Amino acid sequence: MDLNVAIRALAALAQETRLALFRLLVERGPEGLTPGRIAEVLGVPPATLSFHLKELANAGLIRARQESRFIHYSADFTAMNGLVAYLTENCCRASDACDSACAPECMPKRSKRRAATRPTTRAARAIHAKRRAT
Numbered sequence: 810m811d812l813n814v815a816i817r818a819l820a821a822l823a824q825e826t827r828l829a830l831f832r833l834l835v836e837r838g839p840e841g842l843t844p845g846r847i848a849e850v851l852g853v854p855p856a857t858l859s860f861h862l863k864e865l866a867n868a869g870l871i872r873a874r875q876e877s878r879f880i881h882y883s884a885d886f887t888a889m890n891g892l893v894a895y896l897t898e899n900c901c902r903a904s905d906a907c908d909s910a911c912a913p914e915c916m917p918k919r920s921k922r923r924a925a926t927r928p929t930t931r932a933a934r935a936i937h938a939k940r941r942a943t
Contacts, residue, residue: 810891810892810894810895814869815892815895815896817867817868817869818868818869818870818888818892819892820868821864821865821867821868821870822868822870824861824864826851826853826857826861827861827864827865829851830847830851830853830858830861830862830865831865831870831871831884833847833850833851834847834871834882834883834884835884835886835889837883837884838883839883839886840881840883841872841874841881841882841883841884842881842882842883843879843880843881843882844858844859844862844880844882847862847882862882869885869888870884870885870888870889871883871884871885872884872885
């Protein structure tokens, strides 16, 4: 991830409503939510919500998809994981005492039927440790 992309993403998240909105969409998963449902859950007026959705979309943190008459917004998990990886890529680089606790635990919990398609938290930590070693 490039420095300017990371700065744009962090700047977009550095606002209370946008952070709550992004966390809601992350919680909801790939299916996302419609703007009406988001406004209802967060208690945000439609015009204000529209502004915040635009800011998060411009930062590359959310995606919109059209389904018939409705737009569904969802978190861009690739961008989210890229930002976490960018923030942690140099973790403990200057120290020999790095601990597995430094590895990000951002893998969403999955049902058993989908677990085989995603790396486990242990596998993600191993990948992170391997990156630090190089």
